[in-house]
Amino acid sequence: DVQMTQSPSSLSASVGDRVTITCRASQGIGNYLAWYQQKPGKVPELLIYGASTLQPGVPSRFSGSASGTEFTLTISSLQSEDVATYYCQKYNGSPLTFGGGTKVEIK
Amino acid sequence: QVQLVQSGAELKKPGASVKVSCKASGYYFSDYYIHWVRQAPGRGLEWMGWINPKSDGTDYAQKFQGRVTMTSDTSFTTAYIELSRLTSDDTAIYYCARNRRRDSFAETVDLWGQGTLVTVSS
Numbered sequence: 337d338v339q340m341t342q343s344p345s346s347l348s349a350s351v352g353d354r355v356t357i358t359c360r361a362s363q364g365i366g367n368y369l370a371w372y373q374q375k376p377g378k379v380p381e382l383l384i385y386g387a388s389t390l391q392p393g394v395p396s397r398f399s400g401s402a403s404g405t406e407f408t409l410t411i412s413s414l415q416s417e418d419v420a421t422y423y424c425q426k427y428n429g430s431p432l433t434f435g436g437g438t439k440v441e442i443k
Numbered sequence: 444q445v446q447l448v449q450s451g452a453e454l455k456k457p458g459a460s461v462k463v464s465c466k467a468s469g470y471y472f473s474d475y476y477i478h479w480v481r482q483a484p485g486r487g488l489e490w491m492g493w494i495n496p497k498s499d500g501t502d503y504a505q506k507f508q509g510r511v512t513m514t515s516d517t518s519f520t521t522a523y524i525e526l527s528r529l530t531s532d533d534t535a536i537y538y539c540a541r542n543r544r545r546d547s548f549a550e551t552v553d554l555w556g557q558g559t560l561v562t563v564s565s
Contacts, residue, residue, distance in 0.1 A: 370551040379555040427550045431504045437487040
């Protein structure tokens with residue numbers, strides 16, 4: 337099975353900072369990569385699919401990119417409401433594996 | 444209103460089975476796969492499998508093969524997951540979630556149930 341490795345597992349940044357989270361697939365998955373945000377005590381929400389397509393309603397400060405088997409979620413200017421754990425998920429076939437998650441906190 | 448509403452919290456003993464329901468409303472139930480995802484306390488998301496309500500086709504993560512059954516009832520627009528031979532490691536919040544696209548292959552999900560806490564304890 338394809339393994340999805342996220343890094344870092346946690347980070348602390350200041351409001352307004354640019355934040356980057358990486359997800360690496362153990363083999364090629366095309367652009368079948370999604371990002372989810374899960375705020376504390378809440379249900380996950382879809383942010384990005386197709387590696388870079390923003391789900392409607394998601395703020396434009398979120399963006400996604402891909403380079404081979406490495407995928408990146410970027411928050412261009414971190415806001416206090418972005419405190420959450422972020423997960424990547426591959427969906428090019430079973431199993432639809434999630435990454436381990438990246439917890440984002442405000443410094 | 445488009446939503447998924449799950450059944451309430453469950454407390455089960457080791458070795459028992461649990462069945463969680465997920466009632467869909469506000470959209471045509473048969474057109475969208477339903478996925479099940481669980482999250483152990485303080486842990487990450489774990490994909491368990493999906494069911495296609497139109498065909499009753501299923502796909503389970505290998506980890507749960509032989510222990511999980513996903514079903515659906517289109518008359519009641521409800522999906523179910525049953526997990527047997529429970530252990531303490533199965534203590535988690537169980538989520539149902541709808542496939543993002545209708546009449547599509549299993550992919551991302553864009554609508555989640557509120558989650559059902561299943562606690563396994565003697």
